Amino acid sequence: MARITAGIASSHVPLLGVAHDQGKDRDDYFGPIFAGYDWTREWEKSEKPDVIILVYNDHASAFDMKVIPTFAIGCGDHYKPADEGWGPRQVPDVFGHADLAWHIAQSLILDEFDMTIINEMDVDHGLTVPLTMMFGAVDAWPCKVVPLAVNVVTYPPPSGNRCWSLGEAIARAVASFPEDLNVQVWGTGGMSHQLQGPRAGLINRQWDNLFLDGLIGESDHLRRIPHIEYLRETGSEGIEMVMWLIMRGALGKRTLALHRHYHVPCSNTAIGHLVLRPDNGQELDMTISGASVAALTE
C-alpha cells in the first residue's frame, strides 16, 4: 500500500534556480537561503521517497490564457523543463508516475474533485526550483513526480478550504493504491511577495511566521483564511500559500515539524520552508533538525 510519509513546504522563486545553475548558491546573498535547505537535502537521502506529489502553479509557461484549469494533475511519464523566456533550465527531465497519477485522478473525480488531466506539458520553475532546493545538483532526480498544478493567477483561485479538502482526498487516493510506495506531498510557492504595482516589495515576516506556526500540530483554523487576507497581509502573489494547504490537508489531523527555515529577501520574496511529518502513529523517524532543536531551546 502506498503511504504519505512527509510533507514539505517551500517557496519556488525562479532566481533560486538561476543562482543554483550559475553556481552562486553559496555566495553572500544566496548562501543563507540555501543553507536552510542543507538539512533537508541530507534527510531526503535517507528518506528515499519513491514519488513526490508536487503541488505548484504554472506561471504562464505550460498554460496561457486559452485554458485555465483550477486543479490539474499530470498523468504523463515525462516532462521537460520549460523555456520561460531565457531558455530551459539545464536540469534533469522530470519523470512522472503515470500509474499512481491516473489512480489519483480517477479517485479524485469519483470523490467529487473534477480534475483536469494533463498528458503532456513542460514544467516551469514552480516545479523545478523546489526539486533543486531539496535534491541539489544531480544527474537525475531521485524519484518520480506527480505534478499537481493549481490556478493561483486568474481570480478567483480555489479557496484555502477547498485546497485542504483536495489534500484530504489525495491522501485517501494514495492510501488505496496497492503498490508499496513512499510518497511525499510538497506544497510550493509563497511566502509573502508582491510583484506588481506601487505596493510591490511587500513582505510580512510576522504573518508568514504565524502561518508557519499554524501548519504545525492542528491546523484547522488555516482553512478559513479568506483570499482577501492573503492579499492584504502578504501581497498579491502571497496567495500562492493556499497551495501549501493541499499538502497540509494530505497529512491528516496533526503534524510535527522536523525542520523550519525563513529568510528575507530572495529577489522580491520571503523564503519559507518547512518539513512536516504526519503525527498519526505511523512508525516514522521523528528526529528533528539541529536548527529546529536550537530554535526550540532558545
Add this chain to the structure above:
Amino acid sequence: MISDTNIRDYLAQLEDIPGTRVFTAARARQGYHLNQFAMSLMKSENRERWKADERAYLEDWQLSEEQKAAVLARDYNTLLDLGGNIYFLSKIFSTDGLSFVQAVSTMTGVSVEEYQAMMNAGGRSPDGLRSKREGR
C-alpha cells in the same frame, strides 16, 4: 470558505488594496490579447522577430492603441491597468534582459538601487497598505 461572501463583495474587496491590481476576470478579459502577445515571446524565433521590429510584431495582435503604446514604452503600471498580468508581462522584460527586481522596481516610483535596499532591509511593510477604505 467564502460561502458567506457573495461575488459582488468578494470582487469589491479585491479593489480595496492600495497600489495593487488583482487579476480579476474583468482584467483577464480586457488583457486577453495583451497577455497572449506577451506569451508569444516564450519562443526564441518570436523573440528574434520582436527584437528586430517591435512595432511590426505588434501589428499581428489585436491590442488597443493604448496597450500598444504602453508595451512600447515598457510602462508596466499602465499595462496592469489595461489587463496585463505580471507573469505574462514578465516575458516582455525577460526578453529585454531584465530581472524581476529590475522590472518590478519600475512600478514603485523608486530607483532599482533604492528598491533593492528596501528589500535587503526586510521589504515593504504592509502597515497603511492593507485597505484603502479602512486606511490601515
